[in-house]
Structures are given as structure tokens and as C-alpha cells.
Amino acid sequence: MLKVFIVEDSFIIQDRLIKMISLINNTKVVGFANDGVEALAAIPKLMPDLLILDLCMPKANGFDVIKNIKDNNLLTTVLVLTNFATMTERKLCMQLGIKYFFDKTTEFEQAIEAIETLASVCPAECSEEL
Numbered sequence: 001m002l003k004v005f006i007v008e009d010s011f012i013i014q015d016r017l018i019k020m021i022s023l024i025n026n027t028k029v030v031g032f033a034n035d036g037v038e039a040l041a042a043i044p045k046l047m048p049d050l051l052i053l054d055l056c057m058p059k060a061n062g063f064d065v066i067k068n069i070k071d072n073n074l075l076t077t078v079l080v081l082t083n084f085a086t087m088t089e090r091k092l093c094m095q096l097g098i099k100y101f102f103d104k105t106t107e108f109e110q111a112i113e114a115i116e117t118l119a120s121v122c123p124a125e126c127s128e129e130l
Contacts, residue, residue, distance in 0.1 A: 001026055001027070001028055001122070002026055002027045002028070002049050002050055002115075002118060002119040002122040003028055003030045003046070003047070003048045003049045003050070004021055004027055004028065004029050004030065004048060004049070004050045004051075004052060004115070005029075005030055005031050005032065005033070005039070005042065005043060005046055005048035005050070005051050005052070005076075006018065006021075006029060006031075006032040006033070006052045007032070007033045007035075007036065007038075007039040007051065007052065007053045007054060007057070007062070007065060008032065008033075008034070008052070008054045008057075008081075009034050009035055009054060009057045009058060010054075011034075013054075013081075013104065014032055014034075017029075017052060017081075018032070020112055021115060024112075024115060024116050024119050025119060025120075026119040026120065026122060027115065027119045030046050030048055031046050031048070034057075034058075035057045035058045035059040035060065036057050036058075036059055036060025036061055036062065036064050036065050037059040037060045038059075039051075039053075039060075039065050040060060040064070040065060040068055043065075043068075043069065043074065043076065044072070044074065047074070047075075047076070048076055049076065049077060049118075049122060050076070050077050050078075050079060050115065050118055051065075051069070051076050051077065051078045051079065052079050052081055052111075052115075053065055053066070053078055053079065053080050053081070053082075054080075054081060054082050055080060055082040055084050055089060056082065056083070056084050062080060062082065063092070063096075066078055066093070066096050066098065067096070070096065070097065077099075077100070077118065078098050078100070079100035079101075079102070079111060079114060079115065079118075080093055080098055080100065080101045080102065081102050081104055081108070081111050082101075082102075082103065082104060083103070083104050083105060085101070085102070085103035085104075085105075085106075085107075089101075100114050102114070
């Protein structure tokens with residue numbers, strides 16, 4: 001079962017993601033946060049396999065969350081889903097080791113397809129970074 005945690009400050013996008021992920025086999029949304037600070041508190045406790053992360057949020061941004069995950073060696077795959085999908089953000093995410101980066105406006109369906117793919121290769125207990 002792919003345990004998914006959503007970090008998104010838009011309740012509309014958050015709700016849309018929860019509904020779409022609930023339709024994907026072998027996935028479960030284990031929690032969500034409205035900002036980076038909430039995410040930083042919840043991620044070590046919930047240990048999700050997949051983190052769906054917005055970059056621009058109040059209190060602590062997505063880059064703060066990514067750096068914290070990397071600094072603490074948490075085995076959580078990060079999928080960035082953002083409206084701030086400039087080449088600068090893409091390059092910085094790549095430098096931080098992020099394999100999955102999608103623009104909310106133009107690549108939302110591709111993000112869902114990536115989640116489906118990750119869920120299909122996730123064993124009964126995901127324990128390694130995908």
C-alpha cells in the first residue's frame with residue numbers, strides 16, 4: 001500500500017487530490033498539511049511513502065520541506081505539484097534529487113499518472129525511496 005501525504009495550501013486542490021488518489025488501487029492518503037510547518041511536524045510521525053508537495057506555501061515553503069526530508073534521511077518519495085513551475089524551480093528540485101515535478105495547471109493528469117505508476121510498483125509495505 002502506497003501511503004500518500006499531501007502538502008497543499010489550496011483546499012480545492014487538496015480535495016481534488018484526495019478524491020483522485022482514493023480511486024487509485026494500492027494507495028491510501030494518510031494525511032495532509034496546509035503549510036510547510038504542519039508538514040514538517042507530521043511527516044516523521046506518519047512516514048509516508050509518497051509526499052505530494054506544493055512549493056509556495058505559508059510559514060515554510062516546499063523547498064524547506066524537501067531540505068528537511070533530505071537532511072533527516074527520510075525515505076519519502078517527493079512529487080512536486082506546483083503553479084510555480086519555472087525552469088529555475090525545476091532545476092533546483094532536480095539538484096535536490098526530486099524525480100517528479102509537475103505544473104498544476106498543465107501537468108495535473110501526468111502527476112496522477114505518476115502516482116498510479118508508483119502505486120503499481122509499490123510492494124505491500126513500501127520501505128525504500130522510489
